[in-house]
Amino acid sequence: MIAELGHFALILALILSLVQATVPMIGAHRNRLALMRVGSPAAQGQFLLIVLAYVCLTWAFIQSDFSVRLAAANSHSDTPLIYKITGVWGNHEGSLLLWAMALSGWTVAVTIFSRHLPEAFMARVVGVLGWISAGFISFTLFTSNPFERLLPAAAEGRDLNPLLQDPGMIIHPPLLYMGYVGFSVAFAFAIAALLTGRLDTAWARWSRPWTTMAWVFLTLGIMIGSGWAYYELGWGGWWFWDPVENASFMPWLLGTALIHSLAVTEKRGAFKSWTILLAISTFSLSLLGTFLVRSGVITSVHAFATDPARGLYILALFVFVIGVSLILFAWRAPKLSEGGSFQLISRESALLGNNVLFVAACAAVLLGTLYPLFLDALNLGKISVGPPYFEAVFVPLVAPIVVLMMIGPLVRWKGDDGARLGRILWLSAVASVFIGGTVAVLIDHVTWRTVLGLALSAWVLIGSAQLLRRRLGERRGTPVMNRLRGISAAWWGMWLAHLGIGIFTIGVTMVGSLEQDLDVKMHDGQVAELAGYTFVFRGAVERDGPNYDAWQGQLEVLRGERVVTTLTPEKRVYRAQQMPMTEASIDVGPLRDVYVSLGDQIEDGAWIVSLHYRPFVSWIWAGCVLMALGGIFAAADRRYRKLAARDAAVAQTMPAG
Amino acid sequence: MKRRSKRLLLLGGAGALLVGAVVLVLTAFQENLVFFHTPSEVVAGKAPQGRAFRIGGMVEEHSIRRAEDGLTVHFSITDMAQMIPVTYKGTLPDLFQEGKGAVVQGQLDEKGQFRASEVLAKHDENYMPVEAQYALDSAQMNKAAESVQQ
Numbered sequence: 001m002i003a004e005l006g007h008f009a010l011i012l013a014l015i016l017s018l019v020q021a022t023v024p025m026i027g028a029h030r031n032r033l034a035l036m037r038v039g040s041p042a043a044q045g046q047f048l049l050i051v052l053a054y055v056c057l058t059w060a061f062i063q064s065d066f067s068v069r070l071a072a073a074n075s076h077s078d079t080p081l082i083y084k085i086t087g088v089w090g091n092h093e094g095s096l097l098l099w100a101m102a103l104s105g106w107t108v109a110v111t112i113f114s115r116h117l118p119e120a121f122m123a124r125v126v127g128v129l130g131w132i133s134a135g136f137i138s139f140t141l142f143t144s145n146p147f148e149r150l151l152p153a154a155a156e157g158r159d160l161n162p163l164l165q166d167p168g169m170i171i172h173p174p175l176l177y178m179g180y181v182g183f184s185v186a187f188a189f190a191i192a193a194l195l196t197g198r199l200d201t202a203w204a205r206w207s208r209p210w211t212t213m214a215w216v217f218l219t220l221g222i223m224i225g226s227g228w229a230y231y232e233l234g235w236g237g238w239w240f241w242d243p244v245e246n247a248s249f250m251p252w253l254l255g256t257a258l259i260h261s262l263a264v265t266e267k268r269g270a271f272k273s274w275t276i277l278l279a280i281s282t283f284s285l286s287l288l289g290t291f292l293v294r295s296g297v298i299t300s301v302h303a304f305a306t307d308p309a310r311g312l313y314i315l316a317l318f319v320f321v322i323g324v325s326l327i328l329f330a331w332r333a334p335k336l337s338e339g340g341s342f343q344l345i346s347r348e349s350a351l352l353g354n355n356v357l358f359v360a361a362c363a364a365v366l367l368g369t370l371y372p373l374f375l376d377a378l379n380l381g382k383i384s385v386g387p388p389y390f391e392a393v394f395v396p397l398v399a400p401i402v403v404l405m406m407i408g409p410l411v412r413w414k415g416d417d418g419a420r421l422g423r424i425l426w427l428s429a430v431a432s433v434f435i436g437g438t439v440a441v442l443i444d445h446v447t448w449r450t451v452l453g454l455a456l457s458a459w460v461l462i463g464s465a466q467l468l469r470r471r472l473g474e475r476r477g478t479p480v481m482n483r484l485r486g487i488s489a490a491w492w493g494m495w496l497a498h499l500g501i502g503i504f505t506i507g508v509t510m511v512g513s514l515e516q517d518l519d520v521k522m523h524d525g526q527v528a529e530l531a532g533y534t535f536v537f538r539g540a541v542e543r544d545g546p547n548y549d550a551w552q553g554q555l556e557v558l559r560g561e562r563v564v565t566t567l568t569p570e571k572r573v574y575r576a577q578q579m580p581m582t583e584a585s586i587d588v589g590p591l592r593d594v595y596v597s598l599g600d601q602i603e604d605g606a607w608i609v610s611l612h613y614r615p616f617v618s619w620i621w622a623g624c625v626l627m628a629l630g631g632i633f634a635a636a637d638r639r640y641r642k643l644a645a646r647d648a649a650v651a652q653t654m655p656a657g
Numbered sequence: 658m659k660r661r662s663k664r665l666l667l668l669g670g671a672g673a674l675l676v677g678a679v680v681l682v683l684t685a686f687q688e689n690l691v692f693f694h695t696p697s698e699v700v701a702g703k704a705p706q707g708r709a710f711r712i713g714g715m716v717e718e719h720s721i722r723r724a725e726d727g728l729t730v731h732f733s734i735t736d737m738a739q740m741i742p743v744t745y746k747g748t749l750p751d752l753f754q755e756g757k758g759a760v761v762q763g764q765l766d767e768k769g770q771f772r773a774s775e776v777l778a779k780h781d782e783n784y785m786p787v788e789a790q791y792a793l794d795s796a797q798m799n800k801a802a803e804s805v806q807q
Contacts, residue, residue, distance in 0.1 A: 235748070344663050356671060360678040367682065382693035382788055384711060386762075389689035393682050519747050521727030580751045599748040602727050610748050 003068050006056025007147035010097075013049035013104075014137045016042050020107075020130030024123035028195075036119050039126035040111040046133065047104040054101050057146050058088050067153030070094060070146050076159035076576045078547040086170045087160040092310070093146035095173060099290075100136045102174070102181040107133065110185055110210070116645050117206055124192035125185075132184050135317045143310045159547060159576030168228035176221030176248060180286040182214025183255060187283035190276045191325060194332040199276065202647035204266035209635040211262060211279075212493075215255045216631035222248050223624035234582035234597040236517065236612035238620060241390040246369040247289035250362050254282040257358035260351050268413055270339030270348060273329075274355070280325045285362075287318045292369070343415030350408035354401055361397040365390065395449065402456045402505065405498050406463030410470075428466060432459035445513040453509025460502025467495060490637035497630025504623025510616035518611045521602065531613035533594060534558040540571075540598070540607055548572040550583070553598045553607060557587065569598040569609075593617045691762060695792035696739040697799065704765060712741055712771060713760040713788035714796075721755055734761060734771075736796035745773040752778040758789035 020042035027035025057070070061084045066072040074091045075084050088094040107129045114122060140146065189207040193199040225248065230238040239245065258278040264271045291314040342348035368385040375381055410424060436455025440446045471491065472483045518530045522537035529535070538554035550572040557564040567585040574581065584597040592615045599608030693711040694704045704710055712734050720733040720740075730749065733740045743761055753759055753776060763773035 234751075344667055349667065352671070353674075356674060357678075360675070360682075364678075364682045367686065371686075382711075382791065384691045384693065384762075385686070386689060386691055389685050392685035392689065396681055397678060519728050582751055597748070602723060606727060608727060608748060 002056050002059050002063075003065070003147045003149065006053040006060075007145070009049045009053040009056070010137065010141060010147070013046045013053065013100075014134065014141060016046040016049065017104075017130050017134040017137055020046060021127055021134050022130075024130075025127035028120045028123040028127070031120070033119060036123035039123050039130070040115075043104060043107040043111055043126055043130070047101075047108045050097070050101045050104050050137075053147075054088075054097055057094060057097060058085060061085065061088050064157065065153075066155070066157050067149055067151070069148045069150040072150050072154040072157050074157070074160050076157040076547055078575070079157075079159055079165070080546050082170065083160055083165045087164075089173050090160050090164040090169065093140065093144040095177075096136065096140045096144055097146050098173065099177050099181060100133065100140060102177045103129070103133050103136060103184060106178075106181055106185050110188075114206060114210075121192055121196055121198070124195050125188045128188035128191045129184060132188075132321075135320075139310075139313050139317065143313050157576065159574060162548070162572065162574040162577070162579050162581045163232060165547075165574075166228060166232050168224050168232065172221060172224040172228055174221075175217050175224060179214055179216075179218025179221050179255075180248075180251065180289065182210065182217055183251060183279075183283045183286050186211040186214060186258065186279045187325075190279035191328065194276065194325075194328050197332065197335060199265075199272050199336050201266050201269050202643075202650070204262050204275070205640060205643055205647060207279075208259075208262050208266060209637075209640045211255070211259055212631050212635040215252070215259055216628045216635070218248070218252050218255060219624055219628045219631065222252060223621060223628075227621060230617070231584055231586055231595075234584045235610070236515070236584075236595050236597075236614055238511070238617065241368070241387045243369050244293055246365050247292045250365055250369070251282050251285040251289060253358050253362040253365065254278060254285055257355045257362075258282050260354050260358075264348055264351050265339070268340050268342070268348060270342070271352075271355075272336045272339065273333040276329060276333065276336075278355075280322075280329065284318065284322050284325075285366075287314070287321060291315055291318055292373075340414065342413070345411065345418045345421070346415045347408055347411045347413045350404050350411050353404050354408065357397055357401045357404075361394060361401075364393045364397060368393075395452070399452060399456060402460060402501060405501065406459055406467070409467055409494065409498075424466070428459065428462040431462060432456070440513075443510075443514060447513070450509060450513040453505055453512070457502050457506040457509065460498065460505065464495060464499045464502065488637055488639070489633045490639070493630045493632070493634025493637070495630070496633060497627045500623045500626030500628075500630060502623070503619050503626055507616045507619030507621075507623055511614055511620070514613075514615045516613040519599070520609055520611065521606050522609045523604075523606045526606075528609070528611060530611045532559065533564070533613065535596070535609075535611055537607070537609060538566075540601070543570070545572065547576065548574045548581075551598065551601065553596075553609065555585075555596050555609070557594055557596075564594070567594070567596045569596045571598045571601075588618060590618055591615060693788055693791075695795055696734055696736045696741045697792075697796050699741055699765070699771075700739040706765060709762060709764050709774070711760055711762045711788065712743075712792075713790075714740075714758070714792040715789065716753065716755050716757055716759050718755050734759065736792040738796040738800060741771050742769075743771045743773050745776055747776075749776055750778040754778075758793075760788050 020039055023042070024036050024039035027033070027038070060068040060071045061075045062081070064071065064075060064077040064084075070091060070093050074087045074094075079087065089098045107126065110129070111122075111126060114125075186207060189203070189210065193203050225245070226238050229240065230236070258275065261271050261275045261278050265275045291311065368389050372383050372385055375383055407421065407425065410421060432455045435458040436451045439454045440451045471487060472480065516531045518528060520528045522528065524537060524539040526537050527534060528537075534557070536556040536558065538556060540551045540553040543550045543552045550570040552568050552570045555567045555569070557567060565587045567587060569585040570583040572581045572583055573579065582597050584595060586596075587594040592613065595612035595614055597610045599610055601607050691709055691711055692705065693713065696712060696714050698704060699712060714734045714736040717733040717735045717740055720731075722731045723729070724731070729744065729746045731742065731744055733742050745761070757778065760777040761771065761773040762775040762777075763771055766772050
């Protein structure tokens, strides 16, 4: 019964989403307030219904109701409770339901937090979101119904893929989805702007916090996914340029460009068409990501669906969204006025450079990700594009962004004096190169990549200190605490996010330069050395987990005479699927991770053990957290609330168009 | 004129940047493409010499042998028509098993041995690597075509 209730709720949600997609749009077109106001309650009702459907599905998992096909395929009565709950989205159908829930959650948030916006504009935003929602709910219902029954019911479930039974997987998909779906809000704002023809600084101010929050979620989602790959796949890498990773990284790159382009649109009224185009592309890439990941085009742990009908449906949705919005763009964009002019040396130029480079980087990733798929689809041969391509391309495209990052905030809008900038920056430029070179020599790893990475990191750290000092210097005479408090949240956000890039760069450079690996056959009591650490193998013992059997190895890690820690890597076999899995054991530290995983057992009782030394990995995560924190600060800026209300009041008295 | 020339400079700069980026991307792309070949194609001499490529298929039954050091592994990849001996040193993926699909990346040495630098297996028990499946299917199709010709 519960499953049927959920199914029924989802059908009702589809009907409400269709109401939400059409009625407010018609109302906005005909200027009927009563019709426009249908949007918000429709969206809110839809959200409650989807939550109900989601709870019903979760219930089937918790109760181990294996007459529900999805629960039978992805759960097991021995699965720990937390993985029963997260197992709901550890599969194609459930994750789509999660997607729909995230989307209607964002819509409800928009109807609440942006309710002071002009009604005709809001009606269109909600309407566009309604279309997307209808697309995804119907996709779920017609091709991937999560409530499908299994007759006769299975006696026991097949359990969740062991790779997904991991704490990282508890939060990775929801965060990532909140990011993907969040960009649909930016998209809806862009489409509404095209429809109403009003695209001004007020519009940018309305759109910015939503875009920034979506970006925050995406940043954290990617970070958790990367962290999962790092400790769960057991080979100590944190980024593989796998198509699935690229699928989430491309919207991130364009989303970052969008955030910066929106800044220009808000502050200077310029880059309007470009901002709109970026908003459309970012959301399109989110859809493309879903298509790539979910359609089974790419084999990966994410490719749950190998049903061609599903891939076709998402592809059709994708083509429809891009087609309609680009036609609308081509029709309306020429009417947008272009904003104020600017000189060669100006903040606008710096941000333009940022945008060009981010788009180029995204295009490079897109090429490497899609080209093999195209060749394959056209039967022209099978190829793969590996990490060397992405690394060769990415570093030169991103390095200038990092350089610009510390110049942009110093340059004035409209135009600035090049000599003034030179005076401010030359010393830190020289110092950065010097520090980069010196540290590379000190760590005894002088390659152009290490020197470049370290110099860029130094550039960001010095630049950030310089920016803060100049900002504080603006109000000399007042106490430092007051001066710190006087700085806007938006500025802190920018500063933190940029500093995060610096920390991240340190992590990436150090791991890339100094990581060490050793695969070794170890008997009980045998000793191995790596990167100044001594590893003593104390054998492996059998251990029973809740839904798996494991061999647990014991390794003492010593630094000189001092015992650092004892690591316990495992080789597990999950009972339901008889699937073997490596569970790495990591000693995490601020300056280095010591990472051990257990390979195969050999005839004579010895084990293959993989030892990894990973310096500064924590800095990669810390950098991402700083970026996300910066985004939260930026989105929380007071002016969005204060000015947005004023803008909306002005807009109400002014006819649209 | 001054403003116009400045704009030209800006456009020219952006254009040059873009051209540079495109050249960079395409060169890197050319250099780092990894082609895929089935064991039959490799035996027919279609695989490149001195360049990395991928082979996919099944790990032949009873072909896995470990060397003395315990780390070096020998096995064969087959598409049921031809087989290629492979040598790999390192930890194997969890789902690497005899009679199951796998994809290896590496180079051919002078003796016709494939020296793998990377071994990929499936992510879970339900799915076969696409490339491995493809190798098996195309070998089977060739066989069918041959039997028709005879």
